[in-house]
Amino acid sequence: xxxxxxxxxxxxxxxxxxxxxxxxxxxxxxxxxxxxxxxxxxxxxxxxxxxxxxxxxxxxxxxxxxxxxxxxxxxxxxxxxxxxxxxxxxxxxxxxxxxxxxxxxxxxxxxxxxxxxxxxxxxxxxxxxxxxxxxxxxxxxxxxxxxxxxxxxxxxxxxxxxxxxxxxxxxxxxxxx
Amino acid sequence: xxxxxxxxxxxxxxxxxxxxxxxxxxxxxxxxxxxxxxxxxxxxxxxxxxxxxxxxxxxxxxxxxxxxxxxxxxxxxxxxxxxxxxxxxxxxxxxxxxxxxx
Ligand SMILES: [Cu+2]
Numbered sequence: 001x002x003x004x005x006x007x008x009x010x011x012x013x014x015x016x017x018x019x020x021x022x023x024x025x026x027x028x029x030x031x032x033x034x035x036x037x038x039x040x041x042x043x044x045x046x047x048x049x050x051x052x053x054x055x056x057x058x059x060x061x062x063x064x065x066x067x068x069x070x071x072x073x074x075x076x077x078x079x080x081x082x083x084x085x086x087x088x089x090x091x092x093x094x095x096x097x098x099x100x101x102x103x104x105x106x107x108x109x110x111x112x113x114x115x116x117x118x119x120x121x122x123x124x125x126x127x128x129x130x131x132x133x134x135x136x137x138x139x140x141x142x143x144x145x146x147x148x149x150x151x152x153x154x155x156x157x158x159x160x161x162x163x164x165x166x167x168x169x170x171x172x173x174x175x176x177x
Numbered sequence: 178x179x180x181x182x183x184x185x186x187x188x189x190x191x192x193x194x195x196x197x198x199x200x201x202x203x204x205x206x207x208x209x210x211x212x213x214x215x216x217x218x219x220x221x222x223x224x225x226x227x228x229x230x231x232x233x234x235x236x237x238x239x240x241x242x243x244x245x246x247x248x249x250x251x252x253x254x255x256x257x258x259x260x261x262x263x264x265x266x267x268x269x270x271x272x273x274x275x276x277x278x279x
Contacts, residue, residue: 072248161272164271168270
């Protein structure tokens with residue numbers, strides 16, 4: 001049984017893919033910077049909530065890790081855009097990431113106990129999958145500045161590790177609704 | 178004869194000292210992995226773990242723990258006791274490495 005917030009992730013993906021199809025040259029470095037910062041912030045916010053609200057110790061620990069890792073990534077990204085004097089510019093993809101994050105928060109805030117854990121982890125799986133897809137299909141191919149591109153390449157393995165970690169939690173919760 | 182023996186004894190000692198001189202060996206932490214994942218060193222060597230990722234990691238074994246190593250930071254320790262030291266990252270469940278001290 002998929003909850004209503006899952007389709008919003010696909011909307012993000014489609015919009016990320018669409019922006020690279022319709023716009024002649026895909027997102028600019030300024031737009032990529034905004035997408036990266038927003039993607040990390042959305043997961044930090046969800047992680048902070050889950051750190052205190054999750055029922056299972058494993059989910060709490062995962063949430064704490066998301067806060068630690070995405071905060072660290074955003075620090076590096078912030079330092080780099082500052083150094084490169086790239087001003088993040090909001091765009092359709094960063095807006096829908098933000099919207100997807102807000103919808104997820106509204107959804108999981110209503111849930112308690114095991115239902116909260118499941119919804120949070122399900123969303124983490126979908127979110128990390130969507131971000132990895134965006135990195136591969138849109139962000140890395142379109143990044144113009146070499147250092148920005150290198151940062152995106154460098155960040156990818158941590159998103160893969162988070163995805164696998166979330167999938168592991170998901171499967172250990174079993175297949176119950 | 179006696180002085181010859183003494184000389185060779187001193188020579189052997191010096192050799193031993195040279196051999197025992199600590200080396201510094203580095204393990205990079207990059208792409209959510211320890212590189213190399215398996216490293217063999219000599220007793221007395223100092224091992225440096227250098228975090229080249231964007232996220233913090235740890236180097237954790239039952240007998241030692243680096244605690245969080247920030248991005249671009251390093252942690253090192255001298256290993257004297259021979260043996261196998263399988264270690265892991267406390268933060269990221271998939272990260273494992275092994276240090277072998279001869
Ligand atoms: Cu780690």
